[in-house]
Amino acid sequence: xxxxxxxxxxxxxxxxxxxxxxGHEVVAVADSTGGAVDDSGLYADAVFDRKxxxxxxxxxxxxxxxxxxxxxxxxxxxxxxxxxEPGFSHVRRALADDRHVVLAxxxxxxxxxxxxxxxxxxxxxxxxxxxxxxGAIPVLSTIADLNGQVTAARGILNGTANFILSRxxxxxxxxxxxxxxxxxxxxxxxxxxxxxxGTDAALKCVILSNVLYEDSYTLADAEVEGIADLPxxxxxxxxxxxxxxxxxxxxxxxxxxxxxxxxxxxxxLAVSGxxxxxxxxxxxxGRLNISGRGxxxxxxxxxxxxxxxxxxxxx
Amino acid sequence: xxxxxxxxxxxxxxxxxxxxxxGHEVVAVADSTGGAVDDSGLYADAVFDRKxxxxxxxxxxxxxxxxxxxxxxxxxxxxxxxxxEPGFSHVRRALADDRHVVLAxxxxxxxxxxxxxxxxxxxxxxxxxxxxxxGAIPVLSTIADLNGQVTAARGILNGTANFILSRxxxxxxxxxxxxxxxxxxxxxxxxxxxxxxGTDAALKCVILSNVLYEDSYTLADAEVEGIADLPxxxxxxxxxxxxxxxxxxxxxxxxxxxxxxxxxxxxxLAVSGxxxxxxxxxxxxGRLNISGRGxxxxxxxxxxxxxxxxxxxxx
Numbered sequence: 001x002x003x004x005x006x007x008x009x010x011x012x013x014x015x016x017x018x019x020x021x022x023g024h025e026v027v028a029v030a031d032s033t034g035g036a037v038d039d040s041g042l043y044a045d046a047v048f049d050r051k052x053x054x055x056x057x058x059x060x061x062x063x064x065x066x067x068x069x070x071x072x073x074x075x076x077x078x079x080x081x082x083x084x085e086p087g088f089s090h091v092r093r094a095l096a097d098d099r100h101v102v103l104a105x106x107x108x109x110x111x112x113x114x115x116x117x118x119x120x121x122x123x124x125x126x127x128x129x130x131x132x133x134x135g136a137i138p139v140l141s142t143i144a145d146l147n148g149q150v151t152a153a154r155g156i157l158n159g160t161a162n163f164i165l166s167r168x169x170x171x172x173x174x175x176x177x178x179x180x181x182x183x184x185x186x187x188x189x190x191x192x193x194x195x196x197x198g199t200d201a202a203l204k205c206v207i208l209s210n211v212l213y214e215d216s217y218t219l220a221d222a223e224v225e226g227i228a229d230l231p232x233x234x235x236x237x238x239x240x241x242x243x244x245x246x247x248x249x250x251x252x253x254x255x256x257x258x259x260x261x262x263x264x265x266x267x268x269l270a271v272s273g274x275x276x277x278x279x280x281x282x283x284x285x286g287r288l289n290i291s292g293r294g295x296x297x298x299x300x301x302x303x304x305x306x307x308x309x310x311x312x313x314x315x
Numbered sequence: 316x317x318x319x320x321x322x323x324x325x326x327x328x329x330x331x332x333x334x335x336x337x338g339h340e341v342v343a344v345a346d347s348t349g350g351a352v353d354d355s356g357l358y359a360d361a362v363f364d365r366k367x368x369x370x371x372x373x374x375x376x377x378x379x380x381x382x383x384x385x386x387x388x389x390x391x392x393x394x395x396x397x398x399x400e401p402g403f404s405h406v407r408r409a410l411a412d413d414r415h416v417v418l419a420x421x422x423x424x425x426x427x428x429x430x431x432x433x434x435x436x437x438x439x440x441x442x443x444x445x446x447x448x449x450g451a452i453p454v455l456s457t458i459a460d461l462n463g464q465v466t467a468a469r470g471i472l473n474g475t476a477n478f479i480l481s482r483x484x485x486x487x488x489x490x491x492x493x494x495x496x497x498x499x500x501x502x503x504x505x506x507x508x509x510x511x512x513g514t515d516a517a518l519k520c521v522i523l524s525n526v527l528y529e530d531s532y533t534l535a536d537a538e539v540e541g542i543a544d545l546p547x548x549x550x551x552x553x554x555x556x557x558x559x560x561x562x563x564x565x566x567x568x569x570x571x572x573x574x575x576x577x578x579x580x581x582x583x584l585a586v587s588g589x590x591x592x593x594x595x596x597x598x599x600x601g602r603l604n605i606s607g608r609g610x611x612x613x614x615x616x617x618x619x620x621x622x623x624x625x626x627x628x629x630x
Binding site: 291 | 337457460462598601602604606608611613617
C-alpha cells in the first residue's frame with residue numbers, strides 16, 4: 001500500500017520508519033507546519049533528518065499530501081475533543097477521494113462516530129482504528145473476529161494512571177510524589193490532565209461502546225472520574241483487604257463508566273506499570289483477557305500497520 | 316455455510332447446537348457408529364434425542380456424510396497420535412472434494428502438518444484450526460493477524476494440569492489427592508495421562524511451532540515432561556521464594572519444550588484453575604498476553620464457529 005502519514009509524533013514517525021518492513025511505501029508525510037510528497041517513495045531517514053534540522057518534515061503545504069498518489073491515509077495527529085479537528089477534516093478529505101483511512105487519533109472515532117461511519121458508507125474507502133484502543137493490543141480486531149459475540153468490555157486503558165496507582169500502592173507514596181516521578185521518567189506528560197482525569201481511558205471506552213453496540217456516544221455520554229484526588233490512605237485500606245485500586249473503564253449496554261475501582265491485588269485486572277488489559281465478555285466463549293503495551297511509538301504503530309494489512313487490496 | 320460435523324462429543328455437539336445462532340446450517344452429522352444427512356438441515360434436538368435414545372446420531376453409514384451437500388467439514392473426533400486416524404482421512408476426503416475443513420481435532424495438525432498443507436494446496440478448500448490451540452482463546456487468528464510479527468510463544472495450555480498444580484500449591488495437598496478431586500469434579504478424565512504427562516500441551520505447542528515457523532514438527536520433536544512425579548515439597552520450596560510451578564509450553568526457533576517451570580506466584584503466567592494463557596513475543600508490539608477458557612464444549616465450539624466465519628464464502 002502507498003501511505004500518506006499526517007502527524008509525525010511518536011506514532012506517526014514509527015509508522016514512517018516501519019512501513020517498509022511491512023511491505024508498504026510512504027509517499028507523503030505532513031506535520032502541522034509542512035509536508036513532503038514523493039510518488040516514488042520517501043526515505044524515512046531523510047524525513048527525520050529534515051525534521052531535526054529544519055523543524056518540519058518538508059517545505060510543501062501540509063495539505064499537499066492529499067494530492068499525492070496514496071492508497072491509505074494514516075491519521076496520527078494529536079487527539080482533540082469536541083469537533084476533533086483538524087483530524088476529522090483530514091479523514092473527510094481522504095474518504096471523499098475514495099481512499100482508505102487508518103486512525104491512531106481517537107478524536108474522530110470517539111467524538112464524531114456517526115459522521116465518520118456516514119462518510120465511510122459514501123466512500124469506496126474503509127476506515128479502521130485498532131490503534132485508538134489499547135495501543136499494541138488487538139482489541140478491535142478480536143471483537144470483529146468474534147463476530148457479534150462480545151457482550152461487554154472492561155479494562156485498564158491508560159498506562160500513565162496505572163503506573164501512578166501501581167507505584168502508590170507498592171511504595172506507599174502520595175499522588176503528587178509519584179506523578180512527579182512519572183513525569184521524570186517520561187511516563188506522564190508535563191500536563192497529565194488527559195491521563196489522570198480519566199479522559200483518555202474514557203475516549204477508548206466510548207470507541208469500544210460505539211463499536212460493540214453501534215452507539216453514537218461521545219465523551220459527554222461517559223461517566224468519568226479520575227485519580228488525582230485519590231488519597232494514599234484509600235490504597236492502604238484496600239491493601240489490608242487483599243485488594244488494590246485501579247482506574248477501570250467499563251463498557252456495557254447500560255453505558256460507559258470510568259473511575260477508580262477496587263480490584264483483587266493479584267487479580268487479572270491488577271496489571272502493573274504501564275501495561276493495559278482488556279476483558280471481553282462473550283456469549284459462549286466465557287471471558288477473554290488480552291494484555292500488552294497500551295502506548296509507545298513502535299507498539300502503537302504496529303497496530304496501525306496491522307490495520308493496513310487488513311484493508312481490502314484496492315479501493 | 317452448510318456444515319458436516321464429524322464427531323459428536325462435547326465440542327461437536329456444541330457446534331451442532333450453536334450453528335444456527337451463527338447463521339449456519341448443519342446438513343450432516345456422524346459419530347463413530349452412525350450418521351444422519353438432510354440437505355434441508357438437521358434439527359439439533361432431533362440429533363441429540365436420537366443419540367440419547369438409540370446411542371447413535373443416525374442409521375446411515377458414518378461415511379455418508381461426505382456425500383451430503385456441505386461447504387465445511389467440522390472434524391471434531393477425538394485427537395489421536397501417530398497417523399492421526401480416522402481424522403486425517405476425513406480431512407483428506409473433504410479436501411479432495413474441494414470443501415473447507417475446520418478442525419477441533421489436534422491430531423492431523425500436530426502429527427501430519429506437511430501432508431495437511433499439501434492436501435490444502437491441491438484443493439479449492441481452506442483448512443483452519445483455531446480450536447486446536449487454547450480452546451476459546453483466539454491464538455492462531457491473532458498470530459495470523461499480526462502477519463509475521465510473532466517471534467515466539469509461551470503458555471499454559473492444559474487446564475487439567477493447571478488445576479492440579481493450582482490446588483496443590485493453594486492447599487498444600489499431594490498430587491494423587493488433587494488428581495482424585497479433579498476427577499470427581501470432571502476436570503480430569505478417568506485416564507488423565509494425556510493431560511498430566513504434558514502430551515496435550517505439547518501437541519498445541521507443536522501446532523504453534525508449525526504455524527509460526529512453517530515447521531513440520533510432530534509430537535516426537537517436542538521435549539516433554541509432565542507433572543505426575545512432581546513432589547508437593549517442590550511447590551512448598553517455590554512458595555518460600557514467592558514463586559509457584561506451572562506446566563509451561565515454550566515455542567521458539569530452537570524447538571518445542573513442555574515441562575514444569577518456576578513462575579512468579581502473582582505473575583502473568585500463574586493463571587489459576589483451568590484457565591489457559593498464551594504469551595506472544597512480537598517484533599514491535601512487545602509481549603501480548605491472551606487468557607481465557609482453554610477447554611469446554613461451547614467455548615471450543617465458539618472457536619470452531621469463528622473459524623467458519625473466517626472462511627472464504629465460496630469454495
